[in-house]
Amino acid sequence: MIIGLHDSEKEHFKKAKTFPNYALMKISAYHKAKGDTVEWWDPVKTYDRVYSSKIFDFTEENKDLPPDTIKGGTGYDIESKLPQEIDDIYPDYSIYPDCDYAIGYITRGCPRKCPWCYVPQKEGNIKPYRKWTQLVRFDTPNLILMDNNILACRYGIEQLKDMIGKGWKIDLNQGMDARLVTEEVADILAGLDWIKWIRFSCDTIGQIESIDRVAEMLGSRGIKPYRLFIYVLVRKDLDEADYRVQRLKRHKGIHLYAQAERNEGLGIRPNKAQLEFTNRYIYGNLYRKETWKEYLDKRPWIRQRLERDTDCTN
Numbered sequence: 001m002i003i004g005l006h007d008s009e010k011e012h013f014k015k016a017k018t019f020p021n022y023a024l025m026k027i028s029a030y031h032k033a034k035g036d037t038v039e040w041w042d043p044v045k046t047y048d049r050v051y052s053s054k055i056f057d058f059t060e061e062n063k064d065l066p067p068d069t070i071k072g073g074t075g076y077d078i079e080s081k082l083p084q085e086i087d088d089i090y091p092d093y094s095i096y097p098d099c100d101y102a103i104g105y106i107t108r109g110c111p112r113k114c115p116w117c118y119v120p121q122k123e124g125n126i127k128p129y130r131k132w133t134q135l136v137r138f139d140t141p142n143l144i145l146m147d148n149n150i151l152a153c154r155y156g157i158e159q160l161k162d163m164i165g166k167g168w169k170i171d172l173n174q175g176m177d178a179r180l181v182t183e184e185v186a187d188i189l190a191g192l193d194w195i196k197w198i199r200f201s202c203d204t205i206g207q208i209e210s211i212d213r214v215a216e217m218l219g220s221r222g223i224k225p226y227r228l229f230i231y232v233l234v235r236k237d238l239d240e241a242d243y244r245v246q247r248l249k250r251h252k253g254i255h256l257y258a259q260a261e262r263n264e265g266l267g268i269r270p271n272k273a274q275l276e277f278t279n280r281y282i283y284g285n286l287y288r289k290e291t292w293k294e295y296l297d298k299r300p301w302i303r304q305r306l307e308r309d310t311d312c313t314n
Contacts, residue, residue: 004041025091101142104135190221197229226253
């Protein structure tokens, strides 16, 4: 059989760097093990089977895909899952030659039910998924873990502990829940070898004190604030978002990454003010020297432009 693979995000974002598609790598490995030929889908060629994966619901669907294309991923169907025999296979990294790290999950699911997150609906409550030794590559020391709430599972904590001193560098790229960091967990985090950042999320005002506490705990273990990377969810209440930003930046050197809330399935799209806040105010590092109000006061032309967007509340 000749198999065609289609990565919707790779096509959508074009030259922008994206993560390799975990499902497509497993599908490739599965078919190659059966002796099939696997290549990236080309609209001018004919295939015995075509697989398309789409992670985000805002990613545009390619209308030229064959009508019998097997489609999967949250962007197509939140309930879609790989067959177990494919999910159990080690991924084929050769289809993404520029990828110089391993990716994977130690746990799947999440016990929380945050209204902006699809994970509990898609994956259910948190559960063990893989051992870290099943995820690593032996041609690179780097492992990027995509667990959504690894600290909510004792199995996940034990797996992280087992990685200490084994020569592997990790990145928990989805951000950890600071509310779950105990003295034991802080010891583990301080003992791990991180690729660059130690990531947490601060999506509500109620999480700020936990971030403060974790920064102090890790600081006492030699981890400076500049090693911390905080995801900040930005909804339409920008005063609330900036309150979190101003509180978090008290930790000198801390890195913030703002994400405007977006859920196409629920009809939630960021307005112009949210995008100004995330793309210029935060990504431009202007938050380090001024508040959001000061940012707008110094740039009345931006305020006027945003006020013309009737959906903007700030």
